[in-house]
Amino acid sequence: MPALTGKHYFNYGGQGPLPNDSLAAMVACWQKLQQLGPFGRDVWPWLNLELSALRKALSQLCGVPPQRITLTENVSSGCVLPLWGLPFEAGDRLLISNAEHPGVVAACRELARRQGLAIDFFPVQQVRSDSELLEALNQGLQARTRLVVLSHLLWNTGVVMPIAAVAQQLQAKQNQPWLLVDAAQSVGSLELGDAAAQADIYAFTGHKWCCGPEGLGAVVLSERVLAEANPTLIGWRSLSNESEGSSSWHKDGRRFEVATS
Ligand SMILES: Cc1ncc(COP(=O)(O)O)c(C=O)c1O
Numbered sequence: 001m002p003a004l005t006g007k008h009y010f011n012y013g014g015q016g017p018l019p020n021d022s023l024a025a026m027v028a029c030w031q032k033l034q035q036l037g038p039f040g041r042d043v044w045p046w047l048n049l050e051l052s053a054l055r056k057a058l059s060q061l062c063g064v065p066p067q068r069i070t071l072t073e074n075v076s077s078g079c080v081l082p083l084w085g086l087p088f089e090a091g092d093r094l095l096i097s098n099a100e101h102p103g104v105v106a107a108c109r110e111l112a113r114r115q116g117l118a119i120d121f122f123p124v125q126q127v128r129s130d131s132e133l134l135e136a137l138n139q140g141l142q143a144r145t146r147l148v149v150l151s152h153l154l155w156n157t158g159v160v161m162p163i164a165a166v167a168q169q170l171q172a173k174q175n176q177p178w179l180l181v182d183a184a185q186s187v188g189s190l191e192l193g194d195a196a197a198q199a200d201i202y203a204f205t206g207h208k209w210c211c212g213p214e215g216l217g218a219v220v221l222s223e224r225v226l227a228e229a230n231p232t233l234i235g236w237r238s239l240s241n242e243s244e245g246s247s248s249w250h251k252d253g254r255r256f257e258v259a260t261s
Contacts, residue, residue, distance in 0.1 A: 001211075013155055013185050016211040026213060055253075061187070062196035062220050067252035070219045073261055075184040078203025078219030080107045081256045083147075083180060085229035090116035092146040095137075095177070097124040097161075099154045104182055108149060120145070124154065130162040134169055147178045152186035152195055152202075160190065167198035178225070184208060196220045215261070221253055235259030 003009050003017035011017070029050070036043040052066070059066040072078040084107075094108050098121050112119050122140030127133045137148065148170060153160050163181055170177050181199040186192065188209030196202040203219040206212030221229075231238045231249050237257035240250045249255040 070253035084232040096149040151182040163195035
């Protein structure tokens with residue numbers, strides 16, 4: 001890792017260092033694209049193989065089938081693209097932990113403003129055990145709560161949240177609220193267990209604890225998000241058939257992919 005040469009590097013979760021092997025793989029990929037010819041006939045079969053291998057590797061890491069993976073560019077877009085496609089109604093409520101990242105909170109606020117939703121917060125930084133956390137969640141849930149936002153590993157305190165237990169608690173509720181998990185700090189730093197598989201939206205990036213490049217992230221979506229949420233930021237990669245007269249979206253995670261990136 002060149003970033004470790006001549007200095008002590010404390011990865012506090014902003015951006016991880018790149019290993020030489022990753023750097024070499026990135027350069028080799030760019031060279032291959034140029035050799036085959038960008039957007040040329042020969043490049044697509046190779047690119048499609050690379051993409052499905054990546055989707056498969058990420059699906060194994062997260063314990064879900066590949067069709068539940070959407071490739072994104074960072075944590076924030078992985079949270080926001082599917083979030084904004086969920087079917088909310090005016091008067092619905094969003095329940096957000098008090099340890100979420102400002103970008104994700106801002107996206108919830110703007111969504112609430114546009115769609116007439118209400119926002120509630122529940123305390124997670126203060127709780128000292130999983131049972132206290134589940135109790136705080138229970139207290140925060142209201143009849144119209146349609147979404148809960150909670151990080152897997154809190155960026156401000158480093159505490160790990162019991163995501164699978166939270167998901168089970170929500171599944172037991174009538175009108176089961178969606179569970180959006182910001183996984184910026186968990187993927188690459190800890191065993192994910194059932195967390196990614198149990199959440200509705202589980203968003204992460206390559207550039208933090210995976211020690212990968214910035215600009216490449218992914219989000220795991222639940223089957224019900226794939227069935228009920230519509231694409232939001234739309235481009236040719238969202239379409240299942242580019243030549244059709246009408247727009248038909250991919251039914252798998254690609255419905256939230258956008259365009260050249
Ligand atoms: C918890 C958390 N969420 C979201 C982000 C934003 O990440 P990105 O720039 O990949 O969207 C960060 C960045 O540090 C973070 O720590």
